[in-house]
Amino acid sequence: MPTPIKKVVIAGGGTAGWMTAALLKKVLGSSVSIELVESEQIGIVGVGEATIPPIQTFNRFLGIDEKAFLRETHGTIKLAIKFENWRIPGESYFHTFGAPGTTMGFCSFHHYWLKARAAGLAQSFWDFDLNYLACEQGRFNKINTQNPLYDMPYAYHFDSALYGQFLRRFAEQLGVTRTEGMIEHVQQDNQSGFITGLQFTDGRQINGDLFIDCTGLRGLLIRQALGVDYEDWSHWLPADSAQAVPSERFEQTLPYTRSIAHDCGWQWRIPLTHRNGNGIVYSSRFTADEHATQTLMGNLDSKALDTPRTIRFNTGRTEQQWCKNVVAIGLSSGFLEPLESTSIHLIQSGIIRLMKMFPNHGISPTMVDMYNAESKDEFETIRDFIILHYRVNERDDSDFWRAMREMAIPDRLAQKIEAFKETAAIFNEQNDIFRDASWVQVMMGQGLFPADHHAAVNAMDTSTLLSAMQQIHQAKQQPLSSLLDHDEFIQRYTSA
Structure with missing residues (x-):
């Protein structure tokens, strides 16, 4: 008989633990008791200082004031990642959060740009990206417009340890209970194998119905107690x-x-x-x-x-990120190097996925299977995006880079690269957090230029296309005069 979930116990604090505690309490309110267990004797990895735009959605849902958040975490604005020396030493490109250009027809903007480039267009792909233009000038401001042409998505850099402390204060105000203690023993039901409680070194014990493993790379509950295997990806991503x-x-x-x-x-x-x-x-x-x-x-x-x-670390993922009555969130669920700032996002998406499938009247095997399938797909698409950066390189200055260029890669990624090289086509999986513009920027930034473009582009004659491109380029320049020096923006905004 399934057990209704009345108490959730979160093992581990840090960014993962306190993000989980805050969101669970905000969504579930008083219907479920939330208790977080952590020990000040255990350090946190705490290097996840860069994020991607969905963090704004997370903070807004919690009702966090952006100005206070930036002040208390020493935060700054992030518009992009600049990749330097990745294709060859001395060359760089940006992967921005923006989408260069604008909607022009049936296919994506980069198809039109490729035809215009072949016809003599002088501007780079990135010259049509407002995020890139702002990065080049070191400027930012909030643009008050609904025109998608001037959309400038952003994320944050912040001190992750301070963010955890910020969320702790927030979560405790909502009613989350924090308990200080070092976990010595994990208690399990003899028949089901479900975890029933956590015992501390001083003999105290905490019981619960659902346990969230935020114990980091140790995986104290999901791997050590439940014995879930770890899928090793070091043959694709050997950085350790x-x-x-x-x-x-x-x-x-x-x-x-x-x-x-x-x-x-x-x-x-x-x-x-x-x-x-x-x-x-x-x-x-x-x-x-x-x-x-x-x-x-x-x-x-x-x-x-x-x-x-x-x-x-060991790059890979926990094979079941939800097993029995334990859900792994954060580094206990897997590790991907922070090349594309996805660590905190994977915490966020794991919590939101749990909220969508929360076991109100008991844990359902169907929900567990769906959770694990979505988690697997998300991890694998991010993995492939990271491998792409390494695989498409032309460096010849070390054994490391030569090995990365010559290694076998996942079939899905190999097909994606070939499709782009042939016809500039991009095919996205449902749970891929990186959309067309991201894949295009990294592929072309690393030197992959397609042999052809979509046939729909040929419906526009060359002179009309070049004229449209110039109009878009001019329009992208217009907001720049309203942007502030980034330091000036932060100072003004957080002191208001």
Whole structure:
């Protein structure tokens, strides 16, 4: 007989735990008791400082004031990621949150741009992207218009530890109970294997009906207690190490993340209002820790505030992210390197998926299967998008980059690359968070230019097409004069 869910226990705090606690309490109210267990003796990974635009939806649903959020997390605006040296050293491109151009007909804008380029169009694909134009000028402002031509989607950079603390205060005000304690033993029902309670080192015990595993890479409940296997993707994404170090705030706060490829891997630079976040991701199979440290510390924009902290990981996913009465959220559900800032988004989507399928009157195997199928699909599409960056490279300066270019890749990604190379076609899966414009920007940014475009473009004669392109380009320039220097925007906005 299914047990009605009256109490949810969240094991682990940090960003994952407190995002989960806040949303569950906001949605379920007093109908379900929410208790979060964490220990101040256990550190958090805490390097997820860059996000993608859906974080705005999450914050808005909770009723979080954006100005207060930015102030308390030392947040800044993120319009894009700038990829430097990824195709070849010395070359760069942007993956923005915008969609270059505008709707012109049956097919996507990039098909029209490809025909115009062949006819002599001087502007790059990115010159039709307002996010890119703002990034190049280091500017931002909120544009008060409903015209999709001037849409400028954005996300945030913020201190993830401060975001967790911010959400803790918010969640506790809603009625979430926080319990301090170190989990020593996970109790399970002898017949069903369901988890019934968590026992602390001091003998205290907490019981619940549904358990959320936010214990990070340990996977204390989902993997250690329930024994769910982990699907290893290191044959596609061999990076297994990262080093992170904060540095002093750079003199200009850029409205984008920087991803800088080096011979051993890639380096992130994330601008906050009080410091910069920096790190390097690499594979220990190809690079010694000492070389990675030298590369990181030798390529900082500003003075380091600490010594680098090393993080070990294994790229992949927990095969069942919902097993019995445990749902894994955050790093316990899997790990994908933060190349496209998807870590916090996967927390968010996991919680929202749980809310859609919440087991009010008991856990349904059908809902569990649907949850796991959607989670698997989402993880795999993000995985493929990350592999794309590595596979389509022309670097010849290290064994690492040569190996990434020559490795076998998932069939679905191979088909997607070939379809784009042949006809500029992009086919998206239902749970792919990256839409056409994202795939196009990375493929063309890495040097893939299609041999053909969609036939529908030929319905427009060349002179009409070039004229339309110039009009769109001019229109994209118009809002730039209303934008503020990014630092000035943050200062004005958060002090209002």
